[in-house]
Amino acid sequence: MRRVKLSFADRQVEFVDRERALEQVRDWAEKGTYPVQVVYGPEGCGKTAWLLQSVELLRDYGFNVIYVNPIESTARVELGVDDLREKVLALIREAMGQLAWGKVIWAVIDIAREALEAGTRRLAVIVDDIFQAIGIDKAAIYVKGLLGILEHPPVEYERVVAVVATSEGLSLREIGRHNWAEFKPTWNMAKGGFEKLYEQIPGGKPPFNDAWQETGGNPRMLLRLYRAGWSVDAVVRELIREKGITPQFINKWRTWLRGAVEDPDVLWSPEAPGELINELISMNLILYNLHDRDPWFWIDQPPPKRDPELGIGKYVAWQTPLHREVVKRALETLGN
Numbered sequence: 001m002r003r004v005k006l007s008f009a010d011r012q013v014e015f016v017d018r019e020r021a022l023e024q025v026r027d028w029a030e031k032g033t034y035p036v037q038v039v040y041g042p043e044g045c046g047k048t049a050w051l052l053q054s055v056e057l058l059r060d061y062g063f064n065v066i067y068v069n070p071i072e073s074t075a076r077v078e079l080g081v082d083d084l085r086e087k088v089l090a091l092i093r094e095a096m097g098q099l100a101w102g103k104v105i106w107a108v109i110d111i112a113r114e115a116l117e118a119g120t121r122r123l124a125v126i127v128d129d130i131f132q133a134i135g136i137d138k139a140a141i142y143v144k145g146l147l148g149i150l151e152h153p154p155v156e157y158e159r160v161v162a163v164v165a166t167s168e169g170l171s172l173r174e175i176g177r178h179n180w181a182e183f184k185p186t187w188n189m190a191k192g193g194f195e196k197l198y199e200q201i202p203g204g205k206p207p208f209n210d211a212w213q214e215t216g217g218n219p220r221m222l223l224r225l226y227r228a229g230w231s232v233d234a235v236v237r238e239l240i241r242e243k244g245i246t247p248q249f250i251n252k253w254r255t256w257l258r259g260a261v262e263d264p265d266v267l268w269s270p271e272a273p274g275e276l277i278n279e280l281i282s283m284n285l286i287l288y289n290l291h292d293r294d295p296w297f298w299i300d301q302p303p304p305k306r307d308p309e310l311g312i313g314k315y316v317a318w319q320t321p322l323h324r325e326v327v328k329r330a331l332e333t334l335g336n
Contacts, residue, residue: 001022001053001056001057001060002056003015003053003056004049004052004053004055004056006049006052008197008200008201008219008223009200009201009202009223009226010202011200011202013197013200014200015049015050015052015053016193016196016197016200017189017190017192017193017194017196017197018046018049018050018053018189018193018300020295020299020300020301021050021186021299021300022050022053022054022057024184024299024300025054025057025058026057026061028161028163029057029058029061029063029159029161030061030159031159032150032159032160032161033150033160033161033162033163034150035147035150035179035180035181035182036143036146036147036150036162036163036164036180036181036182037161037162037163037164037181037182037184038143038163038164038165038166038172038175038181038182038183038184039163039164039165039166039184039185039186039299040165040166040167040168040169040172040183040184040185040186041167041185041186041187041188041287041299042167042187042188042218042284042287042319042320043167043218043220043284043319044167044218044219044220044221044223045167045186045187045188045189045217045218045219045220045319046186046188046189046218046219047128047129047165047167047186048069048072048128048129048165049219050186050299050300051067051126051128051163051165052067052076054126054163055067055076055078055124055126058124058161059078061122062121062122063078063122063123063124063159063161064078064079064080064081064115064120064122064123064124065077065078065079065123065124065125065126066078066079066088066108066111066112066123066124066125066126067126067127067128068092068104068105068108068126068127068128068130069127069128069129070095070101070104070128070129070130070132070133070134071128071129071132071133072128072129075088075089075092077089077092079115079120080120081114081115081118081119081120084111084114084115084118087111088107088108088111091103091104091107091108092104101130101133101134102133102134102135102138102142105127105130105134105142105145106142106145108125108127109125109142109145109146109148109149112125112149112160113149113153113154116149116153116154116155116157116160117154117155120157121157121158121159122157122158122159122160123157123159123160123161124160124161124162124163125146125149125160125161125162125163126161126163126164126165127142127146127163127164127165128165129165129166129167129168130142130164130166131166131168131171132166132167132168136168136171136174137174139166139171139174139175140174140175140177140178140180142164143164143175143178143180143181144178144180146162146164147162147180147181149162150162164181167284168284169281169282169284169286169287169288184297184298184299185287185290185291185297185298185299185302186298186299186300187217187298187300187301187302187303188215188216188217188218188219188303188320189217189218189219190217190300190301191212191217194212194215194217194219194222195208195212197219197222198211198222201222201226205226205230206230211225213309213310213321214232214321214322215320215321215322216310216311216312216320216321216322218319218320218322221235221320221322224238232322232325235322236322236325236326236329237329239322239323239326240326240329240330240334243283243284243285243326244283245283245326245327245330245334246334247334247335248335249279250330250331250334250335251335253273253276254331254335256272256273256276257276257327257331258331260280260286260316260327261324261327261328261331263308263313264286264311264312264313264316264317264318264324265313265314265315265316266316267280267286267288267316268313268314268315268316284319284323285318285319285323285326285327286316286317286318286319286323287316287317287319288315288316289315289316290303290313290314290315290316290317293305303317309321311323311324
């Protein structure tokens with residue numbers, strides 16, 4: 001399997017780690033997926049890099065592949081039928097101009113059916129970070145559309161792999177009301193693999209353990225620190241603005257936020273305000289209702305059962321230590 005090259009820290013780096021996650025893809029390639037697989041995890045944890053590497057792996061297994069990522073306005077179309085490949089690419093180019101991603105996803109579903117009708121025996125449809133583009137209210141119906149390919153194909157096929165990836169937590173509740181998908185959580189990179197990525201960053205940098213403690217193994221946070229000259233303060237201030245954390249928000253929830261900074265499982269308490277939990281999820285600051293740490297439930301290596309230094313509880317976790325630091329700093333500087 002060819003290792004994909006990815007743009008990271010002003011250079012092209014080779015995909016590293018995630019061997020267990022790639023084994024999961026090999027299993028899908030050999031058996032197909034049913035129902036749709038919904039992969040979710042922290043923002044910037046490496047889902048997109050893993051999916052792009054998965055495209056290469058699936059091609060090695062003889063799959064035709066449609067990969068779409070609306071957030072990054074990118075796509076890969078590896079279809080043996082030239083007319084269909086050009087049709088998909090034309091629709092994607094149109095969507096980039098019109099931001100009509102809902103239309104494109106339905107078109108991808110239709111073209112997947114056409115590809116099967118045209119004789120494609122092995123097909124993979126991978127949609128990356130779609131729910132932020134189309135809206136939470138439409139999440140379930142698009143998953144249902146993908147499930148329809150698996151349940152009611154136009155012709156017999158050998159294997160179909162249907163995967164949707166997201167870092168948007170609230171959409172999981174909408175999808176979870178139905179039996180149309182199987183949820184597979186993923187987490188930030190394990191320490192060994194993260195160190196291999198860290199080593200590829202050029203120039204002077206802090207000791208690896210400092211980078212690990214600040215990012216918790218999240219590649220995007222590592223990149224942000226690199227671009228900020230390794231200034232934690234600069235990254236935290238940027239995130240406070242990006243997440244829309246206001247004095248009103250801090251004053252309203254100050255007591256609960258202080259507790260959650262110390263122990264995120266405070267938010268698992270029956271008394272914890274649902275409104276606050278929903279806001280923290282929608283801001284992509286926490287992951288809520290974490291799965292059992294049995295590796296069977298996870299795409300890749302699960303997080304530890306608890307790690308206070310990284311902000312990981314048994315049921316609730318800050319997406320990274322920097323996300324927790326954002327709230328801690330806001331408590332100190334915003335509001336009364």
